[in-house]
Amino acid sequence: MPEIKVVENILDANDQIAARTRQQLDALGVVALNIMASPGGGKTSVIMQTISALKDEARIGVMEGDVVMIDVEKVAALGVPVTLVNTGGNCHLDANMVSSALPSLPMDALDLLIIENVGNLICPAAFQLGHHVNVVIASVPEGDDKPYKYPAMFRGADVLLLNKIDLMDYIDFRLDYFRHGVEVLNPGVAFFPVSCKTGEGFDAWLDWLRARVAQRSATNEA
Amino acid sequence: MPEIKVVENILDANDQIAARTRQQLDALGVVALNIMASPGGGKTSVIMQTISALKDEARIGVMEGDVVMIDVEKVAALGVPVTLVNTGGNCHLDANMVSSALPSLPMDALDLLIIENVGNLICPAAFQLGHHVNVVIASVPEGDDKPYKYPAMFRGADVLLLNKIDLMDYIDFRLDYFRHGVEVLNPGVAFFPVSCKTGEGFDAWLDWLRARVAQRSATNEA
Numbered sequence A, B: 001m002p003e004i005k006v007v008e009n010i011l012d013a014n015d016q017i018a019a020r021t022r023q024q025l026d027a028l029g030v031v032a033l034n035i036m037a038s039p040g041g042g043k044t045s046v047i048m049q050t051i052s053a054l055k056d057e058a059r060i061g062v063m064e065g066d067v068v069m070i071d072v073e074k075v076a077a078l079g080v081p082v083t084l085v086n087t088g089g090n091c092h093l094d095a096n097m098v099s100s101a102l103p104s105l106p107m108d109a110l111d112l113l114i115i116e117n118v119g120n121l122i123c124p125a126a127f128q129l130g131h132h133v134n135v136v137i138a139s140v141p142e143g144d145d146k147p148y149k150y151p152a153m154f155r156g157a158d159v160l161l162l163n164k165i166d167l168m169d170y171i172d173f174r175l176d177y178f179r180h181g182v183e184v185l186n187p188g189v190a191f192f193p194v195s196c197k198t199g200e201g202f203d204a205w206l207d208w209l210r211a212r213v214a215q216r217s218a219t220n221e222a
Helices: A003-030 A042-052 A069-076 A096-105 A151-155 A165-170 A175-185 A202-221 B002-028 B041-056 B068-074 B095-104 B151-155 B164-172 B175-185 B202-222
Strands: A031-037 A058-065 A082-083 A112-116 A133-139 A159-163 A189-192 B031-038 B059-063 B083-084 B110-114 B133-139 B159-163 B188-193
Touching: A003 A096, A031 A042, A031 A202, A042 A058, A042 A159, A042 A202, A042 B059, A058 A069, A069 A082, A069 B083, A082 A096, A112 B002, A133 A151, A151 A175, A159 B068, A165 B164, A175 A189, A189 A202, B002 B095, B031 B041, B031 B202, B041 B059, B041 B068, B041 B110, B041 B159, B041 B202, B059 B068, B059 B133, B068 B083, B068 B202, B083 B095, B133 B151, B151 B175
Parallel strands: A031 A112, A031 A133, A058 A082, A058 A112, A133 A159, A159 A189, B031 B110, B031 B133, B059 B083, B059 B110, B133 B159, B159 B188
Antiparallel strands: none
């Protein structure tokens, strides 16, 4: 199976590029989020609401890997810099794509970089990008068994948002079962049930993110 | 980029195995479906309802690639043979996995083989398995922009089910916009809006599938 060796080499090379990106981000004092979810889990909606809430207190830039131009235009309309990553139909972002896209953002004028990964619960989990925080968004209509089916993604999350909780009344979703699956894989992960539609739960996520950005800035100034 | 050559070789080898599987299936008179969807799109629910409706008129076997044991047990409880494909956490089924799993099903006593692929709208589209029909399941809560974001998957569909239409009242889903995206990529694809929860729309899909199985049997007997 010579293919396995090739895959290892690709991951090694990827990690080296990711490490360089991380050094750049740290030197600039930019916190980078890697936003991952299933197709339709609500990545773009979460990103837009997060920007709307925080754009007057933090300088935010966005890198869009899971794109239709409509999304890019929506985000740009919020008045923050956005760049498009050309994934060429690939199933995940890799460190080289992110590194190559950085120069198209005003990196020295940012506090927070939000990277929207490709909609996929499997492949993105295997690729370091140089980011600081893995944000995984699950959503109620996807069902309560997702942590059991996609363990690598849930194990790697630093923050887990459970989106579309406004649909809880219309769907058989056992929150205890979902949380149990998460806790087994990733005990103590920061967990925020939210609804982009009603805004419910968003404040707790925003407070977490504010604290994370402040922590980075403090480290950078020290 | 020597990696590209390797990927080409892998796909070539995959296609050769898929072609052999297809010959085997044709010789046995078995129609094989490749069921693809996002995580939580409703693959297992669609499969279970399809089996419940057709199991007295067709001999059905199931190959589970997107698995938790709970799903396998649920399907097995319907009284049809089920086999588990060990994907090793991979992001798609490939022809070798399917070919290796065939002997664990009673293939000479089946009319219909249902293959549940891994929950992923990208990678499975690139791999022939030897099956006859690509069944793509989209779902209303994923949003109406999915054909625009995942064109390869929607372009390759022979049948498209739009699941969870019972949630249409609670979600901003523009059916016209969704259908337009599909029609541009895949004009005339067989399209069935369904709800696994209410059963709405299921009869049309079942009729399509009955006709497809009958067609295969007729060819095989001729």
